[in-house]
Amino acid sequence: MKGEEVAIKVIPKAKMTTAISIEDARREVRILNSLTGHRNLVQFYDAYEDEDNVYIVMELCKGGELLERILSRGGKYSEEDAKAVIFQILSVISFCHLQGVVHRDLKPENFLFLTKDEKSTLKAIDFGLSDFAKPDERLNDIVGSAYYVAPEVLHRSYGTEADMWSIGVIAYILLCGSRPFWARTESGIFRAVLKEEPSFDEAPWPSLSSQAKDFVKILLNKDFRKRMTAAQALCHPWLRNPEELKIPLDIVVYKLVKAYICSSSLRKSALRALAKTLTVDQLYYLQEQFSLLGPNKSGYISLQNFKMALLRNSTDAMKDSGILDFVNMVSSLQYRKLDFEEFAAATISVHQMEALDAWEQHARHGYEFFEKDGNRPIRIEELASDLGLSPSVPVHVVLQDWIRHSDGKLSLLGFVKLLHGFSSRTIPKA
């Protein structure tokens, strides 16, 4: 900090009326301290406390808020300029998510430019509402800013996907200059977030690229399971720029591989069949993830590779967030090494694929492959246990269409249900 100008955030203790809010300020310091060093995150120098305040000493960003720049341009960014902004936001947020930190308050006010230069680096500055998110747990407190809040936050059950929604809102605003969900009152905004679809009909949307629209639409999907992750968003064709792009490791790959390994062999072969239908764009992201895991010369990775890859990017935040415990658990499972083909099957997110326009074709083609080398006669009881149905479900009523009567093998419907694996919510009430 030799002679450099710094910014000092002062958090008055008088406003911290409860032990919880003091804990919040300390958590912000812990998060900044662990994550500092990323190019798009404000440099953290020091923090201290006296009787009256908590002080956080940070790098000074002189370029002003992203919000001011949006307003000074009359509310609109060109696609190229919007890409540069979104790219930097995704870069820092993919890093946070890998560390198990969910930001919870992404909005243009919380990003500053380092300098006044047009091409200045953008920095995330405020982690006051951030929290640690264990990979297998959901958060439930409603925090954030109304215009940017994801529907599942309002339903009090969310994880890192909520940040992706907020990035979708920011991208929407950058590209068209207005908010996707708007009302005069806070409750009106919440109602719009929960019930309304953003408009892509008015100017300038018809003149923007279809890739830009696709990008924003996937992030503003109300079903959080269908949204892209930050690492996936960086691979989206709208943003993809092979020269400068280094795709980060994606923690969702770890969750999906764990679920795959714990699945029945029938579900595994269904996923393998579906993987044969992946497009070049979809494979691009998976190949990037596979190579980050460091396959051996013959192209295989073991579960130890998953651990080593994560440790290369670990910070103290990973300890706080439970990501390290999670990956220790995953890497201690017993399973053979995976080649790319099996890795791709393991890391397909069926929910995300369902959101694609071409989903039905994928499902049909996948089913054709499955018919050739995976389908076999199965008893209803066996299928029920494969699907993880509880004993209270009247399986013969529910499952009769999922098995073909002519030969006792899975029908297309049964195949699609099996792809989803355990999930009681996919089962209709009989």
Ligand SMILES: *[C@@H]1O[C@H](CO)[C@@H](O)[C@H](O)[C@H]1NC(C)=O
């Ligand atoms: C890579 O792993 C596979 C599967 O365990 C093994 O058969 C192969 O010999 C390994 N290749 C190298 C170059 O270590």
Ligand SMILES: *[C@@H]1O[C@H](CO)[C@@H](O)[C@H](O)[C@H]1NC(C)=O
């Ligand atoms: C993660 O690790 C890789 C490989 O060591 C490295 O190239 C990359 O810069 C790291 N990323 C971050 C954000 O630390």
